[in-house]
Amino acid sequence: MKRLNYGKTFLLGFGFFGVSVIWMVYNSFVPLFLANKFQLDPRWIGFFMTLDNIAAFLIQPPVGAWSDRLRTPIGRRMPFILIGAPIGAIAFGLIPLANILPLFVACTSTLLVSMAxxxxxxxxxxxxxxPSRFRSQANGIINMMGGIGSIVATLIGGRLYDMSANHAYPFWMGSILVVLSALLVFIFIKEPKEYEETSEEERxxxxxxxxxxxxxxxxxxLRILLAIFFWFVAYNAIEAFFTLYAQNHLGLEGGQGAQLLGQLSFVFVLFALPAGYIGGSLGRxxxxxxxxxxxxxxxxLMYILPKATLIIPLAKVFGLGQMYMISILLMLAGxxxxxINVNSLPMVVDMTDNVRIGTYTGLYYLFSTLAAIAGPNINGWIVALTHNNYSSIMIVGPIFMVLAMAMMLGVKRGEAKPQA
Known part of the structure; x- marks a missing residue:
């Protein structure tokens, strides 16, 4: 009887750890560079923060199908990791050193293409x-490792951000960690040596x-892909503007805003594995x-409650920084x-066969990436139209989450397949 290989799954999680470190540092601090160093309007910041998703939209889905078809001595997935990770790490480390906007765009563009x-x-x-029946649990482990990456990026990165004049330290930390993560995956994860083959017409x-x-x-x-689109519109819209929300609405420093995101990520990490087991027993x-x-x-609640209530200080917690009333809401949100997040990818890949896992993973990221393009742009315009009222970002999310619920109510497949 097949079992979940915890050791191998944890090691594989380092790949997602590296990806999460890069993107959380990027999403937390690049908006601050754009606003404070280059003085861009919120609408332009919203557009800029979707460029990574435009690159992902164009590159990731076909790469997923390509990796399904590729056959090399080191596997069908590893060549992409060994090429993309080091290039992305170099470009990422150069971002805070770029003092003119064209050079800044060149560094971020190289990062976006290589990471995609x-x-x-x-x-x-x-x-x-x-195996199918353990994919929610395995995705819980993978997402837990990604959440640890987010914690490292926000809680440690938040402190490092204020320690250097050019705010480069969190970016350099991310570059080192992503290279180490990719090497761990390459060394310890061995891809299957045999693949299901199909005719040329069915490739x-x-x-x-x-x-x-x-x-x-x-x-x-189709319904779950649309649900993925809607809930990622809500989440990405808020994540892209959260440090500016903390700075302009709550009156906190940029580093403190990143630490608040880190508190959400901390609970996400703690709950990722239980969420996988809940999905395995209760149903995804x-x-x-x-x-x-x-x-x-x-x-x-974050929209309705007044600012004075949200920033009521509660306690300082080692590793998490200052806790506020909003910290409780963010932790429950984590x-x-x-x-949501741990159980959605397993549902998508269990709607197909093993031959097309990369292709359907590509479809998952096609819809989540479209959402990540739409979300920040929607919120950028809402902030601008409300005269830079950053609390307005918290009213967009519930609307799209309700749409996601409407789609999920009609989903009838995607639970774990019976074990062979």
Missing amino acids: FWRIPVIALMPDIT PDLWKAFMTVIRGEEKSA RRTILIGLVGMIVLML ASWAM
């Missing part, structure tokens, strides 16, 4: 080496998979719906987000 090149292959390794192809989802009589795959769809209700309530 290897993200889906490293994520697709999880279902490659994990994995992103467009064919997309049209199958659109035209199929049973719409569960039901677990996601519970998480969506939690996110809707908590974001509405648990709710884990229930």
Whole structure:
């Protein structure tokens, strides 16, 4: 009887750890550079913060299908990791050193392309080496490692940000960690040596998979992909502007705003593995719906409660920094987000066969990336239209979470497959 290999899954999680460090540092501090160093309007900041997702939208889905077809002595996923990770690390370390906008754009563009090149292959390794019935639990471990990366990026990165004049230390930390993470995955994770083969007409192809989802009589795959789009619109819109929200609405420093995100990530890490086991026992769809209700309530509270209430100081906690009333809401949001995020990818990849795992992982990231493009732009315009009222970002999220719930209510597939 097949079992979940915890050691191998934890080691694979280092790949997601490296990705998470890079993106959390990027999302936390690049908006501050754009506002404080280059004096960009919120609408331009919102657009700039979607460039990584535009690159991902164009690159990641076809790379996922390409990795399904690729055959090399080191595997079908590893070549992408070994090329993309070091290039991304170098570009990332140069971002804080760029003092003119064109050079800043050149560094970030190189980072975006290289990171998009290897993200889906490293994520697709999880279902490659994990039986269907354990994929929620394995994704819980992977997301826990990603959450640890987010904690490192925000709590440690938040302190490092204020320690240097050019704010370079968190970026250099991210560059080192992403290279080490990629090396650990390459050394310790061995891809399957044999793959299911198909005829030339049936080989994995992103467009064919997309049209199958659109035209199929049973719409569960389409519904969950639309739900993914809606809940990522809500989450990414808030994440991209949260440090500016903390600075302009709550009156906190940029580093403190990053630490608040770190408190959310801390609970996400603690709850990622339980969320996978809850999805395995209670059902993935039901677990996601519970998480969506939690996110809707908590974001509405952050919008409704007055600023003075949100920043009531509670206590200083070692490793987490100053705790405020909003910290409690963010921590509960971290648990709710884990229930959603941990169980969604396993639902998508269990709607196909092992031949097309990379392709369907690509579809997952196609819709989440479209959301990450739309979310910051929507919030950038809302902030500008409300005369830079950054609290307005907390009203967008519940609307899109409700739309996600409507889609999930019609999903009928995607639970764990019976074990062979």
